Amino acid sequence: MNYSYYVAQVDETDCGVASLAMILRNYGSVYPLAKLRDLARTTKQGTTALGLVKAAKKLGLDVTAIQADLELFDDEEVKYPLIAHVVKEDLLHYCVVFKADKEYIYVADSDPVAKVKKMSRKEFDQIWSGICLLFTPASNYTPKKEPLAGLLSMFRDLANYKKYILGVVSAATVITLISILGSYYLQVIVDRFIPTKDTSGLGILAVSLVIIYLFNSVFNYLRDFFLTKLDQQLSSKISLRYIQHVYKLPMHFFSTRKTGEITSRFSDINKIIDALSSTVISMFLDVGVMVITGAVLYFYSSRLFLTTLFVIPIYIIVIYLFNKRFAKLDQEQMESNALLNSLIIEDLKGIETLKVLQLEKKRYRNVEKQFHDFLNKNLSYVKTRSFQDAIKLWLQYGLVTIVLYQGASLVIHSELSLGVLMAFNALLAFFLSPLQSIISLQVKLQEAKVANNRLNEVLQVDMEEVGTSKNKNFIGDIVIKNVDYSYEYSKPILQSINLTIKNNSKLAIVGLSGSGKSTLAKLLVRFYAPTQGEINFNYQPLNELSLSSIRQYVHYLPQSPQLFSGTIRENLVMGIDQSVSEEEINNACKKALIYDDIQKMPLRYETKLDEGATALSGGQKQRLAIARTLLSPAHVLIFDESTSNLDPITEKGIVDNLLQVQDKTIIFIAHRLSIAKRVNNIVVMNNGRITESGNHQDLLANHQEYYQLWNI
Numbered sequence: 001m002n003y004s005y006y007v008a009q010v011d012e013t014d015c016g017v018a019s020l021a022m023i024l025r026n027y028g029s030v031y032p033l034a035k036l037r038d039l040a041r042t043t044k045q046g047t048t049a050l051g052l053v054k055a056a057k058k059l060g061l062d063v064t065a066i067q068a069d070l071e072l073f074d075d076e077e078v079k080y081p082l083i084a085h086v087v088k089e090d091l092l093h094y095c096v097v098f099k100a101d102k103e104y105i106y107v108a109d110s111d112p113v114a115k116v117k118k119m120s121r122k123e124f125d126q127i128w129s130g131i132c133l134l135f136t137p138a139s140n141y142t143p144k145k146e147p148l149a150g151l152l153s154m155f156r157d158l159a160n161y162k163k164y165i166l167g168v169v170s171a172a173t174v175i176t177l178i179s180i181l182g183s184y185y186l187q188v189i190v191d192r193f194i195p196t197k198d199t200s201g202l203g204i205l206a207v208s209l210v211i212i213y214l215f216n217s218v219f220n221y222l223r224d225f226f227l228t229k230l231d232q233q234l235s236s237k238i239s240l241r242y243i244q245h246v247y248k249l250p251m252h253f254f255s256t257r258k259t260g261e262i263t264s265r266f267s268d269i270n271k272i273i274d275a276l277s278s279t280v281i282s283m284f285l286d287v288g289v290m291v292i293t294g295a296v297l298y299f300y301s302s303r304l305f306l307t308t309l310f311v312i313p314i315y316i317i318v319i320y321l322f323n324k325r326f327a328k329l330d331q332e333q334m335e336s337n338a339l340l341n342s343l344i345i346e347d348l349k350g351i352e353t354l355k356v357l358q359l360e361k362k363r364y365r366n367v368e369k370q371f372h373d374f375l376n377k378n379l380s381y382v383k384t385r386s387f388q389d390a391i392k393l394w395l396q397y398g399l400v401t402i403v404l405y406q407g408a409s410l411v412i413h414s415e416l417s418l419g420v421l422m423a424f425n426a427l428l429a430f431f432l433s434p435l436q437s438i439i440s441l442q443v444k445l446q447e448a449k450v451a452n453n454r455l456n457e458v459l460q461v462d463m464e465e466v467g468t469s470k471n472k473n474f475i476g477d478i479v480i481k482n483v484d485y486s487y488e489y490s491k492p493i494l495q496s497i498n499l500t501i502k503n504n505s506k507l508a509i510v511g512l513s514g515s516g517k518s519t520l521a522k523l524l525v526r527f528y529a530p531t532q533g534e535i536n537f538n539y540q541p542l543n544e545l546s547l548s549s550i551r552q553y554v555h556y557l558p559q560s561p562q563l564f565s566g567t568i569r570e571n572l573v574m575g576i577d578q579s580v581s582e583e584e585i586n587n588a589c590k591k592a593l594i595y596d597d598i599q600k601m602p603l604r605y606e607t608k609l610d611e612g613a614t615a616l617s618g619g620q621k622q623r624l625a626i627a628r629t630l631l632s633p634a635h636v637l638i639f640d641e642s643t644s645n646l647d648p649i650t651e652k653g654i655v656d657n658l659l660q661v662q663d664k665t666i667i668f669i670a671h672r673l674s675i676a677k678r679v680n681n682i683v684v685m686n687n688g689r690i691t692e693s694g695n696h697q698d699l700l701a702n703h704q705e706y707y708q709l710w711n712i
C-alpha cells in the first residue's frame, strides 16, 4: 500500500471508516469519512464489522469476513491491504494490514498517534481479535473520487474582504518604508554628521523623524485595526456557516455524534482564520517587504547580503523537519479537547443524576484526567514549538553575529562605512521577520488543514432538505407498509411493521421498554427514513413529501421535551407561524391542565423561564409542552410518554381532554395501560414487531402480551 493512501481518523469513533477509506484509496477511490460513516451506519460507539462490509459492498468491493489466526499471513493468496479488528487499550479498534512477512505485520493505524508501523507477529497477535475483512474489487467496480473540500475553497472567501486586505497591506507598506528611512537616518548620523561634527542639520533631521514616527504609530494602529476586522469577518463567516449547517443536519447526525465533537470544532476555526489571514499577509506583504528591504540591504552591502541569504535554506530545513511532528501533535491536541468538551457537556446535562449518585468526585476525576491529558498534549505541542523557536532564534542571533563580524572586518579594511554597517544591522530584522513569517506559514497551513478536515467532516454531511410546506392535502389515513428500520446493520429495531392509523382516530402504542415505539414515531416525522417499506399519508409516500410539510402535518412531542429560555408565552407559541389568540392559548393551557398553575404565577404568561425551565416541576414542564403541542396547527399529534411525570388524576384529566379533540389524529405512546384502556385502538409492540392490536377488552380476551402487561 502506498503511504499516501494513509487516512487519519477525525473523531474517536472513525477508526473503522478511516480504515475503509485507506482500502478504497488503494483501489483508486476517494470518499469523505462523513459519507462512509453514513454508509456504514457508524454510531457513537463506532462501526460494526457488518457496517464496514455493507459500506464496502455498496462502493463496489467484494468483502469476505473471516476468523483466522497468524497462519493467514503465511498464505500467499491473501490480498493486501485488509482490515483487522483489534483490541487497543481495552477498546475495539480497526487497523489496516498492508503487508506481512515471516517476522513482521505492517500496520496502518488510523489513529494519528500510531500511524504506520511494523509489529512483530507476537505483538500483533496480542491485540488481534482474529477477525479480519478481505477486499477485492467486484467485477463492476469503478474507482470514484468524491471531492474533499480543501483549504483552497476557504481562500475564495477572502475575495470578499479586499478592502481590509488592501488596508493592511497599505498600512504595513508605509511602516516598512518608515523603517527603511529610520535605518538611513542612522547611517547619515554616523557617516556624515558625527565625523564632520556638524550639528546644524541634525536637529531638523531629528524633528522630521519624530514626526514621521508619529505617522508610523498611526499606521501601526490602522494595520492592527484592518487585520482584526479581516479576522472577525472571516471568523463570523466560517463560524456562522458551520453553525447554520449544524442546525440543518438530520437527526441521524446528532444521534451518532458526541456533542463535544460538534462544539469543539468551533475552536478549530480560529486556526483556519489564523492561517488564512497569515497567508494573505505573507502573500501580499511579507514577500513585498522582503524584496524591498532585500534590495536596500543589497544596496548597502552585497557581501553582507549574500551572507544573510545563506541562512535561508537552513531556516527552511528546520521548519520542514518539524512539520510532521506538528501535524501529529496538533491532531492529538484537538481530539483531546473534543473529548474534554464531551465529558463536561455530558456531566452538566446530567448534573442532577450525578449529584444523586454522588458521582461528583468520580466524574470530576474523569474530567481532571482528561484535562491533564489535554494539557500534556498541549505541552508537547508547545515544547516542540518552543524548541523550534529556540533554534530559529539561535540562527537569527548567529546570523547577526556573523554579519557584525564580517561587517566589522569590512569597516576595519575601509571597505564599508560604520554608518552602513549599523544601518544594515538595523534593517536586517525587517528582512528576517517577514522571512520567518513566510517560512512558518507552512506550520500554520498544516494546522489549518487538520482543522479544516475536522470541519469538513461535519460540513460534508448533507443537510436535511426541508423544502416548502405548500402541499397540505394529505389529511387522511396514515398507512405504514412492511416497514423495517435499524440504526446499525446488525440490530434490527423495527421489523415488518404494518399499521393503518385512521384519520382523526386515537391510537395507543404500548409495549416493553426498548420495543421500538419511539423509533416508529420518529419515522412518522421523518427523523429517520425506513430501511425497508413505505409510509403513506393519505396515499402519498412520505419520501415524496417535503420535510417541512411532514413536520407541519405531524407534531411529535418527545419523551424529554425542551423548554427554552424566554417567557411562558414565547414557549407556548414557539414554532407557530400564524398569530395565536389569547383565547386559543387559554384553551390549550386549560386542556393541558396547566392554566391554573400559570394564573398563580405573578407574571402569568409573561413569567420568564430559565434554560431548561428549572423553576418548574417535572409535571408542569410536561403540561406546558402538551399545551404547546395542542396549539400547533399539526393534524397528527404524537405524545411520547408525555404524562409520565403526572399523578393519575391529572393524567386522566388530560387524556380525557385530548380524547375529546375530534378533528385530530392522536397517538399516545404509553407504558401506563390506564391510558391505553381509554383509547379504542391499541397496538402492542414487542422486540420491534407489532404483536397484537385491538381494543382493551379484545386484547384482554386474547390472553397474550397485553393481558400479561395488564396483570402485572
Ligand SMILES: Nc1ncnc2c1ncn2[C@@H]1O[C@H](COP(=O)(O)OP(=O)(O)OP(=O)(O)O)[C@@H](O)[C@H]1O
Pocket (backbone or CB within 6 Å): 043, 255, 256, 487, 488, 493, 511, 512, 513, 514, 515, 516, 517, 518, 519, 520
Ligand atoms: N439513536 C439510536 N442509536 C442506536 N440505537 C438506538 C437509538 N435510539 C434507540 N435505539 C435503540 O432502539 C431500540 C428501540 O428504542 P425505542 O426508543 O424506539 O424504544 P421504546 O419502545 O420507545 O422504548 P421506551 O419505552 O423505553 O421509550 C432500543 O434498543 C434502543 O437501544
